[in-house]
Amino acid sequence: MPGFELWGAEERSQLKDVLDNGILMRYGFDGPRKGIWKSRELEKAITNTFGCDYAQLVSSGTAALTTAMGALGIGYGDEVIMPSFTFVASFEAVVSVGAIPVLVDVDDSLTLNPEAVKNAITPRTKCIMPVHMCGSMADLGALQQICKEHNLLLLEDACQSIGGTYKGKHLGTIGDAGTFSFDFVKTITCGEGGVIMTNSLDVYEKCDGYSDHGHDHKGVDRGADLHPFVGYNFRISELHAAVGLAQIGKLPQILAIQKKNHSYLKEQLSSIPEVSFRTIPDPAGDSCTFLSWFLPTESITRAVVSELKAQNILAGNFYWFDNNWHYIRKWDHLKNGITLNALSPDHKAAVMAQATKDFSASDAVMGRCISTAIGLTWTDAQLQEKAAAMVAVIKKVLKQQTVSK
Numbered sequence: 001m002p003g004f005e006l007w008g009a010e011e012r013s014q015l016k017d018v019l020d021n022g023i024l025m026r027y028g029f030d031g032p033r034k035g036i037w038k039s040r041e042l043e044k045a046i047t048n049t050f051g052c053d054y055a056q057l058v059s060s061g062t063a064a065l066t067t068a069m070g071a072l073g074i075g076y077g078d079e080v081i082m083p084s085f086t087f088v089a090s091f092e093a094v095v096s097v098g099a100i101p102v103l104v105d106v107d108d109s110l111t112l113n114p115e116a117v118k119n120a121i122t123p124r125t126k127c128i129m130p131v132h133m134c135g136s137m138a139d140l141g142a143l144q145q146i147c148k149e150h151n152l153l154l155l156e157d158a159c160q161s162i163g164g165t166y167k168g169k170h171l172g173t174i175g176d177a178g179t180f181s182f183d184f185v186k187t188i189t190c191g192e193g194g195v196i197m198t199n200s201l202d203v204y205e206k207c208d209g210y211s212d213h214g215h216d217h218k219g220v221d222r223g224a225d226l227h228p229f230v231g232y233n234f235r236i237s238e239l240h241a242a243v244g245l246a247q248i249g250k251l252p253q254i255l256a257i258q259k260k261n262h263s264y265l266k267e268q269l270s271s272i273p274e275v276s277f278r279t280i281p282d283p284a285g286d287s288c289t290f291l292s293w294f295l296p297t298e299s300i301t302r303a304v305v306s307e308l309k310a311q312n313i314l315a316g317n318f319y320w321f322d323n324n325w326h327y328i329r330k331w332d333h334l335k336n337g338i339t340l341n342a343l344s345p346d347h348k349a350a351v352m353a354q355a356t357k358d359f360s361a362s363d364a365v366m367g368r369c370i371s372t373a374i375g376l377t378w379t380d381a382q383l384q385e386k387a388a389a390m391v392a393v394i395k396k397v398l399k400q401q402t403v404s405k
């Protein structure tokens with residue numbers, strides 16, 4: 001990760017097609033666009049690459065989640081169970097459709113703990129939204145079983161796990177709907193963009209209309225379209241889709257590099273008995289964008305983070321526990337219900353109820369976790385140097401801790 005590291009001639013060439021004919025919009029202008037339909041082409045490439053029946057491109061991963069929720073009928077009074085460790089976009093989308101984000105603990109898979117999910121189910125629960133964080137997956141088998149037993153929707157936030165799989169199927173194609181983000185730092189990028197994937201024609205048609213002002217796209221031209229429901233504008237542009245077409249062609253190469261670098265780094269860190277690794281429900285399906293590892297205690301982890309910083313090698317290593325984008329501990333704006341537009345009082349109270357919940361089980365995992373982003377352009381020498389420096393830092397800190405005991 002991320003795909004922008006491999007920017008090159010392919011992206012420029014795809015963009016040139018769009019710049020040459022000047023049709024930047026994905027719908028209409030059939031004549032002047034001279035057969036150039038980048039968004040449609042990328043949607044086809046997505047269904048082929050990831051093995052789903054339908055794909056709807058939109059302007060961002062956040063828009064993809066919002067659109068998917070609209071299409072799945074998630075709204076007023078509905079509860080969506082989601083993990084305490086994710087990117088803020090996941091709860092933003094839930095709140096924006098009028099639903100209630102119900103945050104629950106993660107386990108050492110760094111995503112939803114199925115037992116915590118079960119305990120959070122109420123008569124208002126409508127959907128379980130696992131977030132496949134940092135390139136790897138939630139325990140989808142267990143979550144599918146819970147959804148079946150309680151008649152719930154499964155919406156996969158696979159924004160960070162493009163190319164990952166679970167039991168042979170691509171993440172994002174397994175639930176009732178799933179999303180990718182193609183923002184600038186994701187595994188493949190459009191600059192900005194996102195997609196909803198589904199195997200349901202009904203969900204797809206709703207996504208198609210919802211993301212373009214409710215247009216049914218069945219008229220002879222835009223003016224003749226009907227509007228069976230209220231929609232919004234979450235359209236992607238042809239320029240962004242063009243970049244995505246070049247990037248999706250590079251996905252096999254990106255995944256191969258990630259796997260190779262990830263495997264070497266993991267092997268090196270494995271030489272330290274105190275280091276353990278994230279649980280991966282289907283290890284063969286890890287997209288390997290990150291290597292996530294644990295130390296025995298929070299204080300050792302903090303000492304390692306400080307030493308990495310002191311030695312100027314912290315870059316690319318993420319200590320999510322202190323990060324205000326990814327972990328509930330720092331989401332004061334959500335916990336205080338601070339929105340610019342007024343929420344209904346019951347909605348606001350339900351959102352703010354997250355503030356008083358006990359997340360000590362998540363803290364016990366996240367306080368000890370460091371994720372190392374896997375570079376795409378590292379030379380073998382750089383990778384070896386990086387691994388050796390990290391191993392030396394960890395050993396140094398562990399030795400100091402033993403001495404100070």
Ligand SMILES: *Cc1c(COP(=O)(O)O)cnc(C)c1O
Pocket residue numbers: 060061062063086087089090131157159160181182183193194
């Ligand atoms: C990036 C991301 C999103 C949102 O994507 P944007 O395209 O930036 O709006 C949603 N969920 C997760 C887990 C993400 O990492």
